[in-house]
């Protein structure tokens with residue numbers, strides 16, 4: 001049986017790490033706007049940066065997301081972009097989000113843990129289709145950055161520009177090195 005999805009939500013929560021924001025996220029955002037009036041983009045793992053899986057700071061990710069939304073022609077007044085540090089307490093993560101964020105009435109994610117936690121707190125969950133996941137994936141984009149392959153076409157131009165301004169590729173390379181010096 002299909003789960004009931006309301007036709008329209010006031011505010012949809014979209015959590016992610018956005019390391020970095022890529023065109024897959026842009027497609028998910030376009031898709032979500034068919035279901036909701038406003039979107040809260042929660043920048044998860046906000047405390048993490050300078051790591052091979054999480055190279056960019058929450059502030060850098062916030063600027064990337066805002067600039068990309070502007071560049072892609074979205075109406076910024078429909079968006080909240082909020083950094084959210086992780087907590088070591090999954091069972092209260094949704095209440096933690098409720099205490100930090102504007103009220104939301106649905107959650108959009110493909111992450112099984114996020115889906116589970118949202119459903120347990122009785123939120124409607126919107127699961128987007130995969131948009132060209134073979135290419136639009138943070139992990140694959142970071143891998144290309146590390147191996148010197150072309151990565152720029154997978155992210156909006158403003159995101160590529162910001163990554164270059166902050167010497168993000170060198171940071172990623174440095175983050176991947178061990179301290180086992182010869």
Ligand SMILES: Nc1ncnc2c1ncn2[C@@H]1O[C@H](COP(=O)(O)OP(=O)(O)OP(=O)(O)O)[C@@H](O)[C@H]1O
Nearest residue numbers: 016017018024109110111130131133136137138139
């Ligand atoms: N190409 C895509 N199509 C549909 N959903 C996507 C796509 N890429 C990411 N998502 C979804 O967007 C949300 C936020 O994703 P996230 O910021 O972790 O990006 P990611 O590409 O999955 O990154 P990583 O590979 O670093 O885990 C998750 O629910 C994820 O499943």
Ligand SMILES: NC(=O)c1ccc[n+]([C@@H]2O[C@H](COP(=O)(O)O)[C@@H](O)[C@H]2O)c1
Nearest residue numbers: 015016017044045086087089090093111
């Ligand atoms: N206990 C917690 O703090 C908790 C639980 C579930 C998801 N999250 C965060 O939400 C974000 C989910 O994003 P992804 O779907 O991109 O993994 C991540 O930053 C993840 O760490 C945190």
